[in-house]
Amino acid sequence: MVSPFDVKQLREEFPILSVSVHGKPLVYFDNGATTQKPRAVINSLVDYYSTCNANIHRGVHSLSQEASAAYEQARESVAQFIHATSAQEIVFTRGTTESINLVAHSFLSPRLRESDTVVITGMEHHSNILPWQVCCDKASAQLNVVRVRDDGTLDLDHLNVLLEQRPKMLAITHVSNTLGTINPIKAIVRIAKEYGVPVLVDGAQAVPHMRVDVCDLDCDFYVFSGHKMYGPTGIGVLYAKGNLLNEMTPYQTGGGIIKTVAFDHTEYVTGALKFEAGTPNIEGAIGLAAAIKFVTELGMEAISQHEMHLHHYARTLLKSIDGVRFIGEASDNAGVISFVVEGTHPFDVGTILDQQGVAVRTGHHCTQPLMERFNVPGTVRVSFGVYNTKEEVDVLIAALKKAIKMLK
Amino acid sequence: MNTIAASEKEIVEEFEMFDQWDDKYQYIIDMGKTLKSLDESLKTDERIIKGCQSKVWLHSYIKEGKIYFEADSDAIITKGIVALMIRVLSGHDADEIVKAPLHFIEQIGLKSHLSPTRANGLAAMVKQMKLDALALGATIKS
Numbered sequence: 001m002v003s004p005f006d007v008k009q010l011r012e013e014f015p016i017l018s019v020s021v022h023g024k025p026l027v028y029f030d031n032g033a034t035t036q037k038p039r040a041v042i043n044s045l046v047d048y049y050s051t052c053n054a055n056i057h058r059g060v061h062s063l064s065q066e067a068s069a070a071y072e073q074a075r076e077s078v079a080q081f082i083h084a085t086s087a088q089e090i091v092f093t094r095g096t097t098e099s100i101n102l103v104a105h106s107f108l109s110p111r112l113r114e115s116d117t118v119v120i121t122g123m124e125h126h127s128n129i130l131p132w133q134v135c136c137d138k139a140s141a142q143l144n145v146v147r148v149r150d151d152g153t154l155d156l157d158h159l160n161v162l163l164e165q166r167p168k169m170l171a172i173t174h175v176s177n178t179l180g181t182i183n184p185i186k187a188i189v190r191i192a193k194e195y196g197v198p199v200l201v202d203g204a205q206a207v208p209h210m211r212v213d214v215c216d217l218d219c220d221f222y223v224f225s226g227h228k229m230y231g232p233t234g235i236g237v238l239y240a241k242g243n244l245l246n247e248m249t250p251y252q253t254g255g256g257i258i259k260t261v262a263f264d265h266t267e268y269v270t271g272a273l274k275f276e277a278g279t280p281n282i283e284g285a286i287g288l289a290a291a292i293k294f295v296t297e298l299g300m301e302a303i304s305q306h307e308m309h310l311h312h313y314a315r316t317l318l319k320s321i322d323g324v325r326f327i328g329e330a331s332d333n334a335g336v337i338s339f340v341v342e343g344t345h346p347f348d349v350g351t352i353l354d355q356q357g358v359a360v361r362t363g364h365h366c367t368q369p370l371m372e373r374f375n376v377p378g379t380v381r382v383s384f385g386v387y388n389t390k391e392e393v394d395v396l397i398a399a400l401k402k403a404i405k406m407l408k
Numbered sequence: 409m410n411t412i413a414a415s416e417k418e419i420v421e422e423f424e425m426f427d428q429w430d431d432k433y434q435y436i437i438d439m440g441k442t443l444k445s446l447d448e449s450l451k452t453d454e455r456i457i458k459g460c461q462s463k464v465w466l467h468s469y470i471k472e473g474k475i476y477f478e479a480d481s482d483a484i485i486t487k488g489i490v491a492l493m494i495r496v497l498s499g500h501d502a503d504e505i506v507k508a509p510l511h512f513i514e515q516i517g518l519k520s521h522l523s524p525t526r527a528n529g530l531a532a533m534v535k536q537m538k539l540d541a542l543a544l545g546a547t548i549k550s
Contacts, residue, residue: 347485351433355429355430
């Protein structure tokens, strides 16, 4: 296996990778939950507080202007990263969850009437279920769920049937956090557009692994988090196409989003800032820009290629272990392997792997309906990042074999 | 029957024999396997303690003035630790159970399993054992 970049050298950029867990070298395969941070991102936060910390969009003094410029530059970086038309289409949020809540509250809720429908899919993270469920409950509207096939792909015929009812919204994940399935978003958006259905795409599990072009996808909203793509926690992105933000009312109100305030009337600013009430996560945005620079310099295609190699290698070895059953076998997969070991509980497998220094995620991965669909209490999930190596996969396989021997 | 403190001491001594993590975990796993499973009819919603990842069922009852526990889990390591708890707490006076410090869990290096953030239901189970002891103890006194 030839990696498109020098992984050994790259690992040097991640200070945390040298820690030990239970006296063993850390093998970190929980990248779907959060990724580790390269020095460039860590340093960007330290630099911000060491050199230009000030509140933004308010002061006339130099530091404030410098901080404001860095924050707005971060917005530009995000726009370029996902190929948005303008930085004014980018709202900084706390993360994917807040981005979805914002759209549910400010875009869907005012449009939703009794007997309307909203469509999500059976492989959504709870974050892309609950905000829509709340909207539907409030309006007495119907939440419809696209079926998931046995191989972990979406039943597109069923999606079609649900879209024919002209729902007020389609909210769909780009990549399943539990199964790794990459959904054919571009084709799905095209069909949704035929019925005039607005589409929100949850890109939390896609942006760290592949090139994303929101104009090409043609979706109305695209949301993701910084911390799953080597950036800081507490910063996320809402992309809203074209003029959509101007059609929406603020999700939260407060300082920084107004033109004029009187006790009987307030005039809001236009564009992205209208949705960033209060002092935003300035260092988070700057850290996210550093993370974008980091992955862009590596190259999204190179990252995809590296992770695909690891994915295939691990899958082949796992397949040869007696009792391992994959949950989700879509051919388009973004570097996630979910499995159960017959006769064992994922929690036990995860505990024994942890004792050997191997960090995986076990449980329902915030997708309880999907676990019910596959009739499992949870799975063991291995998710890859740029710094993972073939040798680490070997450690995982040996550790898993030991776990199975102990548990069975 | 041992006192709670004596059972705790006994367990700590047993665990001192293990130099390696895998021997220790194998012992817990084996205890989980040998703990009698709770009768299916007792695995009701009222007896379930839901952790985020594994579930525990706890059945508490009075026999001859003492509080007894039976329990089960869908995860074997959780069940092994459940077995330790039963060994220490079951068959004692309510007051003793409520006051039991349960330091042995820390001494045998399993404290993290009882952390509320561990999401295996164990921390909630220990709390429930003490609450049940308190409630059942009150019925004995009355």
